[in-house]
Amino acid sequence: MQLMFEKRKSLSRKAIVLVPVVSFLVSLLLSGILLAIFGANPMRTFAAMFNGAFGSWSNFTETLVKAIPLMLTGLGVTIAFRLRFWNIGAEGQLVLGGVAATWVALFWSPFIPDFLLLPTVILFGSLVGGLWAGLPAYLKTKLGVDETLVTLMLNYVAILFAEGLYYGAWRDPQGYGFPGTREFPQAAWLPRFSGRAHVGLFVAIAIGLILWLVLNRSKWGFELNMIGKNQRAAQCMGVNVKRNIVLALLLSGALAGMAGAFEVTAISHRLQQGLAMGYGYTAIIVAWLSQLNPIAGLFVAVLMAALLVGGDQVQMMMGLPAAMGLVMQGMILFPMLAGSLFTEYRIKRIDKQEHAE
Amino acid sequence: METEKKPILEMRGITKRFPGVVANDGVDLELFPGEVLALLGENGAGKSSLMNVLAGLYRPDEGEIYIRGERVNIDSPRDAMALGIGMVHQNFMLVETMTVAENIILGLRDIKTVPDMGGIIKKIRQISEHYKLKVDPKAYIWQLSVGEQQRVEILKQIYRGAEILILDEPTAVLTPQESEELNHILQQMTSEGKSAIFITHKMEEVIDFSDWVRVLHQGKLVTVKKTAETNPQELARLMVGREVLFRIEKKPAQPKEPVLVLEQVQANNEKGMPVLKGVDLQVRRGEIVGVAGVAGNGQTELTEVITGLHPVSGGRVLVDGKEMTNRSPLSIIKAGVSHIPSDRIAMGVVGDMSVANNLVMKGYRKEPITHSGLMNLRKIAEFAQRMVELFRISTPSTATRVKFLSGGNIQKTILAREIDSCGGVLVAAYPSRGLDVGATEAVRNEMVAQRDRDNGVLLVSEDLEELLTVADRIVVMFEGQIMGEVQSEDANVELIGLMMAGVPKERAEKQYYGSDHATDV
Numbered sequence: 001m002q003l004m005f006e007k008r009k010s011l012s013r014k015a016i017v018l019v020p021v022v023s024f025l026v027s028l029l030l031s032g033i034l035l036a037i038f039g040a041n042p043m044r045t046f047a048a049m050f051n052g053a054f055g056s057w058s059n060f061t062e063t064l065v066k067a068i069p070l071m072l073t074g075l076g077v078t079i080a081f082r083l084r085f086w087n088i089g090a091e092g093q094l095v096l097g098g099v100a101a102t103w104v105a106l107f108w109s110p111f112i113p114d115f116l117l118l119p120t121v122i123l124f125g126s127l128v129g130g131l132w133a134g135l136p137a138y139l140k141t142k143l144g145v146d147e148t149l150v151t152l153m154l155n156y157v158a159i160l161f162a163e164g165l166y167y168g169a170w171r172d173p174q175g176y177g178f179p180g181t182r183e184f185p186q187a188a189w190l191p192r193f194s195g196r197a198h199v200g201l202f203v204a205i206a207i208g209l210i211l212w213l214v215l216n217r218s219k220w221g222f223e224l225n226m227i228g229k230n231q232r233a234a235q236c237m238g239v240n241v242k243r244n245i246v247l248a249l250l251l252s253g254a255l256a257g258m259a260g261a262f263e264v265t266a267i268s269h270r271l272q273q274g275l276a277m278g279y280g281y282t283a284i285i286v287a288w289l290s291q292l293n294p295i296a297g298l299f300v301a302v303l304m305a306a307l308l309v310g311g312d313q314v315q316m317m318m319g320l321p322a323a324m325g326l327v328m329q330g331m332i333l334f335p336m337l338a339g340s341l342f343t344e345y346r347i348k349r350i351d352k353q354e355h356a357e
Numbered sequence: 358m359e360t361e362k363k364p365i366l367e368m369r370g371i372t373k374r375f376p377g378v379v380a381n382d383g384v385d386l387e388l389f390p391g392e393v394l395a396l397l398g399e400n401g402a403g404k405s406s407l408m409n410v411l412a413g414l415y416r417p418d419e420g421e422i423y424i425r426g427e428r429v430n431i432d433s434p435r436d437a438m439a440l441g442i443g444m445v446h447q448n449f450m451l452v453e454t455m456t457v458a459e460n461i462i463l464g465l466r467d468i469k470t471v472p473d474m475g476g477i478i479k480k481i482r483q484i485s486e487h488y489k490l491k492v493d494p495k496a497y498i499w500q501l502s503v504g505e506q507q508r509v510e511i512l513k514q515i516y517r518g519a520e521i522l523i524l525d526e527p528t529a530v531l532t533p534q535e536s537e538e539l540n541h542i543l544q545q546m547t548s549e550g551k552s553a554i555f556i557t558h559k560m561e562e563v564i565d566f567s568d569w570v571r572v573l574h575q576g577k578l579v580t581v582k583k584t585a586e587t588n589p590q591e592l593a594r595l596m597v598g599r600e601v602l603f604r605i606e607k608k609p610a611q612p613k614e615p616v617l618v619l620e621q622v623q624a625n626n627e628k629g630m631p632v633l634k635g636v637d638l639q640v641r642r643g644e645i646v647g648v649a650g651v652a653g654n655g656q657t658e659l660t661e662v663i664t665g666l667h668p669v670s671g672g673r674v675l676v677d678g679k680e681m682t683n684r685s686p687l688s689i690i691k692a693g694v695s696h697i698p699s700d701r702i703a704m705g706v707v708g709d710m711s712v713a714n715n716l717v718m719k720g721y722r723k724e725p726i727t728h729s730g731l732m733n734l735r736k737i738a739e740f741a742q743r744m745v746e747l748f749r750i751s752t753p754s755t756a757t758r759v760k761f762l763s764g765g766n767i768q769k770t771i772l773a774r775e776i777d778s779c780g781g782v783l784v785a786a787y788p789s790r791g792l793d794v795g796a797t798e799a800v801r802n803e804m805v806a807q808r809d810r811d812n813g814v815l816l817v818s819e820d821l822e823e824l825l826t827v828a829d830r831i832v833v834m835f836e837g838q839i840m841g842e843v844q845s846e847d848a849n850v851e852l853i854g855l856m857m858a859g860v861p862k863e864r865a866e867k868q869y870y871g872s873d874h875a876t877d878v
Contacts, residue, residue, distance in 0.1 A: 094560040217734075219727045226718065236666060236698055237718045238687035 019339035022291050024303075027331035034083070034327065038320065045314055049325070052145035052313020053306035059313075061195035065267065066305035068197075069094065069259035069279040071204040074286030074297045075211055076255035079248050080133070081287050082215060083228045087135065087249065089151030090256040092158035092279025093129040097257025098264045101125030102181060102271040105188035105264070106170070114187035114295050121188050121263045129257015130250040132158060137249035159276045166271050178271030190266035198266035207255065211294040224248055256280060278326070282308075287335050303331055365390045365552055366411075366442075366521055371420035373406050380406040383420070384575040385837040387754055391547045393553045395567035395584070397596055399793030404556045404572040408523050411554075413437035415511040444523040445512030449836035451498045457481070458494040461513045482595065484515050488545050489538075501511065503653060511542065522546065524555040528562055529790075529819070531774050532651050533854040556794065559824075560589035572596055584741040596794065607805050610829040612641035616677055617663065617694075617782045623671035624655075624662050632658045632788070634837040635672065640782065640813035643800045645804060647828025650816040651855055653788075655818045657699045660786045663815070664696045665689040677781055690719065693780025697771055699817070701764075705771040708760030712752050713741035715759045715770055719778035748773040751797070764851040765796030772803055783807050786817045794838065801827050821850055 032042035073090040080087035093331075104121045112120055134149035164304045165181070172182040192198045215221040226234035227241050233240050259279065264271055283305050289304075290296035311325020368386040372379065381403045388394050396404045409415040411422070415429040422429050424440050431437050437444070451460050458478050462468050481494040490508045498506060507527060514522055528536045543553055543566060563570050564584060572579045572595045578586060580595050617640040624633040632655045640646045651658050661667035663674055665686040673684045676692045684692075698704035706715050717737050720726050725736050741755040750769045752762055752785035759767055768788065775783065785804065789797040804827050808814050820825050824831050825845050833840045841862025843853065855865035 050771075071535065079781045217731050219721060219730050219732060222714070222721055222732060225714075226707050229709040230703070233685060233705050233707050233718075236664070236696065238685070238690040240687065265866065 015342045023335035023339050025246035026335040030331045031328045047315050048317050049310030053310040058195050061197040063305045063309045064197040066308050067302045068200045068204050070249055070301035070304050071258045071298050072259035073280050074301050075294055076252040077283045077287040078292050080252040082292050083248055086148045087151050089154050092155035093132045093253040094260035094280050095162050095255035095276050096132045096158040097125040097129030098261030098275050100128035101261035101264050105184040109185045117187040125261025126254040126258040133249045133253025137246045141245050145264035169175045182269045184269050200262040208294045208298040362389045367423040369421045371417045374418050379392050379576050384578045388552050390550045390552050392552050392568040395563040395570040396556045398573035403576040410547045441520035443519030445510040449510050449523040453499040456495055457492055457509050461516050488542050503530040520551050522553040532857045553756050560592050610644045612644040615639045616642045618675040621672035624658050625670050640815050642811045642813050645808050645814040645816055647824035647831040649824050649831050650834035652819050654834045660784050663784050694782040695775035695779040697775055697785040699786035706759045711754040711756045713737050716744050716774050719774050744773040751754045765792045783814045
């Protein structure tokens, strides 16, 4: 067999934009086929999904509610992936951030003035999320331990630890047996601005914009870029590779931890079942689909959230499984991964003639 | 002697295109049995791609190949092997953790599930004795020197029945003595009717090794000559398309105070084996000190202990009188040391970043490139444009990613950055390795220019020609130790060669001049 792909002389800008868009369309097509197999009308289902996500202001606020943690975890994963550090532990970092936030909100509140409580809760949640990502970063830089496994395994540690708390030690005695802690004091509630949509949205957007500036324009971003693209060269240029990897991962995990803190302070007002609902994994799709661009990541997060909300909607309206939204999310990734080949390679046609020879 | 020999191999009108480049443009080639053909050309002239076509790695877009007069299709290395074509690549294709014999039979199809190693080793011994290719078939590859590994590669091809041996820059890694041995091996092979093609861009080798020479320039065949009827100057002119100066213009050195001092420096490799065994070295401002030696005798580690990339386990490194032993790469850069690393792709550039970004990879920490933590894109572009013009980097734009540049232009990019940021010491490891004549000239002139600007230059090279023309003094390294030092003006290549092979200077002098001359060098 002859190689069919040839390396492009330069990155194709067209492909950078086109690949995610086409991937999305292909995933619609594939999901459409799947829907047809289920006996549903694909066009009507898509319309219902769209309607469910964007059809009314209240629907849209629900989309935003889910977009916020996706934005933050997506941005966190973006930082790590830019370094070629495969942090697939955003889920665990989010959960542990939520746990840390809960700890402060529930047990420190008597000792902290009301106006300081919420900031402390959020910051502590972020800090712990950061440390949870810093641990595999430290292991990787110090001992060369593969980060993929460590970050993945730490997810389970965090999720089960959280479960242990809200089923056990922290369980609300007045909770009618429902697994969850008692409600936070009101001073630890993150304000909502419409429906359940909360001010975390503006924080996430601001972070996205700042992160774009930091990654693309700052001295530190330049160093991270060098490390991600050629670690050895970065070292030769005097960049402290290990310290930067650990710092970047602390930041990566902190964003996921913040997402967890937002979830418990704005949505559930307590730590309960359902915090680990896969945002940290969807974050990987957000990061890839946005081509590791933080600003694009904000929009992709909304799109992914719309699929989730739309999926819930088709379950209610059309009796289809809500997992349909997740299936579509997954289906975007395949053409995306296949398509990213085209930004660096192109198909050479001459080879086909040669084969025919 | 037959009046008209028939070529064993003919390539007719070979054209190979890559996106945006025509690597080979209608190239013809003839090879006669019992002869050695030299394929000469600059980097990017199309030598390697032509040979890759022959070895079955590339498919030509146009053209025909005939072996012993018969048209053949070579679709894979296996096809090439079946036709008796064997290629020894520049980077050896050997499995380090396996023995010589295992490597030789690796991938062969007619080997039993449980190979008869005894018989195989016997056959290898026969071949190796016959061709004086001294290798122990039971040795592991990692135990062998680079020269020995090359012998294994050649053995492998002969074992597999190669009638046509292709050698891609075979002497780049060899001592002068080893090159000489290689020449004997080739002669032995050709005397038995086998033939060889070897790729090179060194004129002397063409003269020493070959019967015929074909010169490629920008993908086209420029000339075919009988080696006996040409000379290095003519070949160089044909190769670059202009006259080349072989000696660069250089005033006598005016060394000043020492700027880089190594005292009894020791270092170990990752396995804990000593690679530098007490190296004393001084580089003064305004001089170029050359380090000669066969690759892998501690030269790379030497450059890396100076630049802070490799830990020092004993001794001291001083830069401008300041203690720099085991300091971070950054503090050493700040002390004024710039570095042209041995592996330019892996260490010198970030291929996926732009030329402009690569040019500021040392200067980005300073104003006005960076202002309060943010990088000034306009200033970067201006700086890059200036560097591109100053160092004649040939690139479509400063925004082009470095990995799309040619080796020479990648090296010029590194050179521009390192020279711009140089504050006293320039450590250059194999700066012209693999570069064509034009780029080599630019690199060498820049070394001399640095010296004339009162910087101290440490030049590590495996090219004696380069050391003799560029360096003022030459030290010779062997197994992590310095065997001796010679002034480059009155240096003797044979003497340096002996030291490169591990003979200390005094003994080398005795051996070479006889004992009565030992004192006057």
